[in-house]
Amino acid sequence: MNWLIDFFGNPDNWSGSDGIPVRLLQHVEFSVLAFAIAALIALPLGLLIGHTGRGGVIVVLSANAARALPTLGLLVLVVLLIGVGTIWPVLIPLVALAIPPILVNTYEGIRGVDADLRDAAYGMGLRGPQVLFRALVPVALPLILLGLRLAAIQVVATATVAAYVGLGGLGRYIIDGLATKDYPSVFGGAVLVVLLALAVQFGFALLHRVIVSPGVRQVR
């Protein structure tokens, strides 16, 4: 507890280029970027294979294998290969981390929609894309949101590792603190990342409440 007071009570930690606001913004910046890129890739792909049913097994299998990719290893390798001039090298492992949960949950969500409902939508004269976006997506939304939430949390949590290759973000407090045995900094950094991840969690709970149809919410 004293460590936390040392860290958060120190005015130096609240200003300047290594102050909490700056570090927090950096952390949010590359988390959001990585998450957005992953969602742009995985959401359409998941919807497509879920709707057409083609290539689903292969995609799910390879997504599961991709989950095994160690982010730290990927990060170190990509940065060694490309260099740290920009933040793009750091984004690659984070995007790779975020794609599998979004892709698999979107696919499973669309696949899991009751076949009767799908048939009913076609029977009412909806066409392929209309069936997808007006009938399947609303029903699959809870699962799709779950995938997005898991991905977002993992990105926020893992972006801490980016500090190891010299990038900013909240991980700096942890990595630098470990290097200099500055435990208040390690603790404070850890607490900040946890708080940020909880904020993301809360945001998604709120989003779920707003955009998931009440009828669908009842079933789950």
Added chain:
Amino acid sequence: MDEPLVRWDWIARNWDNGSPLAIRTLLENHVVMAFAPVLFGLLLALPIGLACARWRLLYQPATAVMNIVYAMPSLALFSILLSVTGLTQTTVIIPLTLFSLAVLIPAVVDGMTSVPDHVRQSAVAMGFRPLRRLLQVELPIATPVVLAGVRVATVASISLVSVGALIGQGGLGALFTDGWQRQFYTPIIVGIALIVLLAVGADLVLIALQRLLTPWSRARRSA
């Protein structure tokens, strides 16, 4: 490109050379730190999950706690524990056990929920008492769902151990920090390859285990 991506002779020289950074030693440490959390997690998740499935009121708070745990970055937990358990494998195993729990408790609860009500009632009608009903009827039916959770937890655990390298206990993750410090590709690639192979291998074993444990699910499909 003067430096090749993989120096095969380096792998041969460092496979089992007796140093603490020998690939074989790291692999063994990695296996211990990756599988112990899943095992402990399963042992803890079974009673907790069963309790949550039995008394649904417990499930909501348990899920809330697990969501918080899941949101914690592994590096943060490792470094916080470092001051308590020191530079030991325990420092890595405890947080990974918590992550496993966050995956396995919902899996156990979902597994128990997947037992159809008529099956449970049939068991009661046939005179199964609660314990025997649990062991012989409900748990076997829940097995596929629980094992699906075990697979996710295992792969995640194998991959996450490597982050421990940042606090000096990362199994194969040590190859990443080593490669980074020396700007040397080979250890990093060897580390990534071995971790992915380990995860895929463990996943295949678990799939085989599931086929072995639930022969009826195959029989039904082929019928």
